[in-house]
Amino acid sequence: MINLQNVSKRFGEYEAIKSVSVSVNHGEIYGIIGASGAGKSTLLRLINLLESPDEGEVIVNEQSLTHLKSKSLRQARQSIAMIFQHYNLLGNKTVYDNVVVPLELSKVVRQEREARVMESLRFVGLDHLKDQYPSQLSGGQKQRVAIARALVNQPQVLLCDEPTSSLDPNTTSEILGVLKNINQSFGVTIVIVSHEMEVIKSICQRVTVMADGEVYETVEIEPSGIQKIDHSPKGFVERLRQGGDRNHA
């Protein structure tokens, strides 16, 4: 579904991503974990070409995005939605008006927009707050609005950049529940960046551990909680096994 093939990204002289290859299956919930500065967000942003790679190939849904012209890239991006740690809502727009934005951009006809927005808001349980402004909402509610906005164009892929890092543990569980529900109800492939092992453990089937712009290891998380390891399990997997709430990588 998602194939990053030997992708590299430099910021000036600094090599943030060093020839990384990652493959995510259709319908999977895939994690990217690592310490601050490891390159997690950059890797995620390479998937929808918010960052364009200096080398390598980005393939999503069997289409190479790397050399697309801007119009085709815009079209391809409609099936790749994204949510962020700080929600990125427009403060001067209501919940409804935030969620309708992607439909306006993709020129969905006016008659269809309302039904799609309300369906999306119902899915995240916020249809009753459609006329509120972001400043009137809790963090968890804001993230739900961002999720509704991400869903409204019926994406095949949802990229999540630290989606629960600003939330308390209970709200974190709720948001992770919503993400799982999206995956199960619509078969959306989810890639989630987090520095919290608990988050990764509770939702992902596989996780790539990043360190210094490289893949350190890729770990399979089984329902039993026992992790199967591709290679080099030291440290990280031990800490996963030990668990503990909100341990940091």
Ligand SMILES: Nc1ncnc2c1ncn2[C@@H]1O[C@H](COP(=O)(O)OP(=O)(O)OP(=O)(O)O)[C@@H](O)[C@H]1O
């Ligand atoms: N636009 C940019 N310009 C210059 N350097 C950047 C840019 N974006 C990221 N970097 C650098 O690339 C490295 C990787 O950043 P990235 O945000 O991907 O790491 P991360 O693992 O997501 O870290 P964090 O958890 O702190 O967000 C960091 O050293 C960062 O300073």
